[in-house]
Amino acid sequence: MDGDPGGSALRDALARLAVAGPRAGVHVLCLAETEPASPPSSVTRTYEDACAVTPTFRHCGAVALLSGDVAAGLQLLRVAPGGPVGPGTHAAVKAVSAAWAERFARALAPLRPDGPPGEPDARVSAPLPQSTRLLDELGLARATPASLMARWADAADDTESLGGRARAVLGAGPRGPVTADLVADGPHLLIEGPAGSGRTELLRAVVASLAAAERPDRLAVVLLDGRDGVGTGAGHGEGLRVCTDIPHVTTHLIANDPVRMREFAQSLAAELKRRAELLGRTDFARWHAGREVSGRMVAQRTPGAGDPLAQRASAAASGDIETPPSSTLRLRPGAAARQRAGAAPPLPRLVVVVDDLDALVSPALGSPGRPAAGSVIRALEAVAREGERLGVHLVAATGTGGRTAESEPARLAALRVVLDAPQPGPEQPAPGRGRLASADGRTVGFQGGRVTGRIPRTATQRPTVVPLDWQRMGDPPARRPVRELGNGPTDLALLASAVERAAREVAAAEVPSLL
Numbered sequence: 001m002d003g004d005p006g007g008s009a010l011r012d013a014l015a016r017l018a019v020a021g022p023r024a025g026v027h028v029l030c031l032a033e034t035e036p037a038s039p040p041s042s043v044t045r046t047y048e049d050a051c052a053v054t055p056t057f058r059h060c061g062a063v064a065l066l067s068g069d070v071a072a073g074l075q076l077l078r079v080a081p082g083g084p085v086g087p088g089t090h091a092a093v094k095a096v097s098a099a100w101a102e103r104f105a106r107a108l109a110p111l112r113p114d115g116p117p118g119e120p121d122a123r124v125s126a127p128l129p130q131s132t133r134l135l136d137e138l139g140l141a142r143a144t145p146a147s148l149m150a151r152w153a154d155a156a157d158d159t160e161s162l163g164g165r166a167r168a169v170l171g172a173g174p175r176g177p178v179t180a181d182l183v184a185d186g187p188h189l190l191i192e193g194p195a196g197s198g199r200t201e202l203l204r205a206v207v208a209s210l211a212a213a214e215r216p217d218r219l220a221v222v223l224l225d226g227r228d229g230v231g232t233g234a235g236h237g238e239g240l241r242v243c244t245d246i247p248h249v250t251t252h253l254i255a256n257d258p259v260r261m262r263e264f265a266q267s268l269a270a271e272l273k274r275r276a277e278l279l280g281r282t283d284f285a286r287w288h289a290g291r292e293v294s295g296r297m298v299a300q301r302t303p304g305a306g307d308p309l310a311q312r313a314s315a316a317a318s319g320d321i322e323t324p325p326s327s328t329l330r331l332r333p334g335a336a337a338r339q340r341a342g343a344a345p346p347l348p349r350l351v352v353v354v355d356d357l358d359a360l361v362s363p364a365l366g367s368p369g370r371p372a373a374g375s376v377i378r379a380l381e382a383v384a385r386e387g388e389r390l391g392v393h394l395v396a397a398t399g400t401g402g403r404t405a406e407s408e409p410a411r412l413a414a415l416r417v418v419l420d421a422p423q424p425g426p427e428q429p430a431p432g433r434g435r436l437a438s439a440d441g442r443t444v445g446f447q448g449g450r451v452t453g454r455i456p457r458t459a460t461q462r463p464t465v466v467p468l469d470w471q472r473m474g475d476p477p478a479r480r481p482v483r484e485l486g487n488g489p490t491d492l493a494l495l496a497s498a499v500e501r502a503a504r505e506v507a508a509a510e511v512p513s514l515l
C-alpha cells in the first residue's frame with residue numbers, strides 16, 4: 001500500500017479499529033502487503049511486524065490481511081495470544097482503487113470505542129466544532145422521506161424503547177453525535193443557560209431529532225412557549241412556533257392568554273388521567289409489550305358496529321374516551337373515525353417541550369399569562385412526577401438561577417444540559433456549546449446542532465487546507481463553517497417537509513391536539 005494515497009489513512013483507520021474493534025464487533029485490524037494465500041510463516045511475520053508498529057493489534061481477536069497492489073484480497077484470521085492460529089475466510093475485493101481505499105478508511109475512521117472513561121481508548125476524541133448542522137449530526141444532510149421511513153421502521157423493532165423511541169440528538173460531541181435518550185436515561189431533560197446561549201435552538205433540535213427517530217403516531221410533541229417574546233425585540237424570534245410544521249407536533253401554546261393556558265393545563269392533566277386509567281397497574285412499556293403479543297387476539301374481538309356498549313368498552317380500553325371532569329363519556333376527536341376504519345388507536349409517547357420555564361415559575365409583573373401560569377406549572381409538575389410510568393416526557397429550558405431550580409420539573413430531570421454564555425468574536429464557538437449530564441454521573445460536551453440555519457450553498461464551498469498530525473489521520477474530515485443560502489428554506493423546513501411526506505406514506509394516524 002506504500003505510495004497509495006489512501007493507504008496511510010486506511011492504515012490509521014485500521015489502527016483505530018485495533019482499539020475499537022472487539023467492542024464494535026469489528027475485527028478488521030491488520031494491514032499487510034502479502035500475496036493472497038501467503039504461507040502461514042509469512043502471515044505470522046506480517047502480524048509480528050504490525051504488532052511492533054501498533055502494539056494494540058496483539059489484543060485483538062482477529063486480523064484481516066489486505067493483500068495485493070491495491071489491497072484486493074481480504075483474509076480474515078483468528079488470533080490467539082501468541083499470534084494468528086491459521087488462515088481464515090478469503091474474500092476478493094476486486095478492482096479496489098486508491099479512491100476506494102480512501103473512502104473505506106474515511107468510513108471506518110469515525111468509529112470510536114464506547115468504553116468508560118479512564119480506559120486507554122477513551123483518549124480517542126476529536127475537538128468540538130465551532131458550529132454544526134443538526135442534519136449532519138443526524139446523518140440526514142439530504143433528508144428524504146425514504147431515509148426517515150427506514151429509521152422509523154428500525155424503531156418499530158427496538159425492544160429497548162417499547163411503545164416508541166424518544167431519542168434526541170443534541171449536536172456534535174467528541175466522539176460523534178451526542179444523544180439524549182429520554183426512555184433509557186430520562187424520562188425528563190432540563191436545559192439551563194443564560195440568555196442567548198442557544199436554549200430555544202436546542203429545543204428545536206430536540207423536536208426535530210425526535211421526529212426523525214420515531215413516527216408521529218408513536219411519538220407526539222406538545223410545545224409551550226413560556227414567554228411571549230415575539231415582537232419584543234429581545235431577539236427571541238419565533239420561539240418554538242417554527243417547529244409546528246413537523247407532523248409530530250399536535251399542540252403549540254404561547255403563555256400569553258390565560259383562557260387558553262387554563263384550557264391547556266386542564267387538558268394536559270386529563271391526558272395524564274386518561275393514561276393512568278388506561279394503563280391500570282401496568283406501565284407504558286409493559287402495556288405496549290402486552291399489546292404486541294396479544295395484537296392478533298384483540299383484532300379478532302373488534303366489537304359489532306351496532307353494539308354501543310361493546311363499542312364503549314372497546315373505546316375505554318383503547319383510551320378513546322375522554323375522562324371526567326365531564327360526566328358524559330365523549331369520544332376524543334378522531335376516535336370515531338378511527339373506530340369506523342377499524343384501526344387500533346395508538347397510545348403514543350408524549351413529549352412536552354417547554355421554553356422559558358422560568359417565565360412560568362416566576363411570571364413577570366404585568367405579563368399577560370401571569371394569572372394562569374400557576375395552573376400550567378401544576379400540570380407540568382404532574383408530568384414530572386407521573387410521566388415516566390405514563391409515557392409522558394418533559395423537556396424544559398430555563399435561565400440559570402432563580403426559583404426554577406426548586407420546581408419539580410427542574411428537580412426531577414435526570415438528564416441535564418448546561419449551556420455556556422455566548423462568546424462574541426469570530427474565533428469563538430457559536431451559541432449552543434454545552435454539556436449533557438446523566439443521572440449516573442456521565443458528562444459529555446457538545447456543540448448544539450443548528451436547525452434553523454439556511455440550507456448551505458454547497459456550490460460556493462471552497463477546499464480547505466488543515467494541517468494534521470499523523471495521529472489524527474483517522475479523524476473524520478475537518479469541518480468548516482458552511483455558507484448559507486440567504487433566502488433559502490431552513491434545515492428545519494426541509495426536514496419538516498420530508499417528515500410530513502414520510503408520515504403520509506406510512507399512513508400515520510393523527511394524534512389529537514390538547515387544545
Ligand SMILES: Nc1ncnc2c1ncn2[C@@H]1O[C@H](COP(=O)(O)OP(=O)(O)OP(=O)(O)O)[C@@H](O)[C@H]1O
Pocket residue numbers: 131132193194195196197198199200201202234235236237430431432433447448449450
Ligand atoms: N447551535 C447553534 N449554532 C449556531 N447558532 C446558534 C445556535 N444556537 C443558537 N444560535 C443563535 O444564537 C442566538 C440565540 O439563540 P437562542 O434564541 O436559541 O438562545 P436562547 O438561549 O433561547 O436566548 P433567548 O431566550 O434570549 O432568545 C440566535 O441568533 C441563534 O440563531
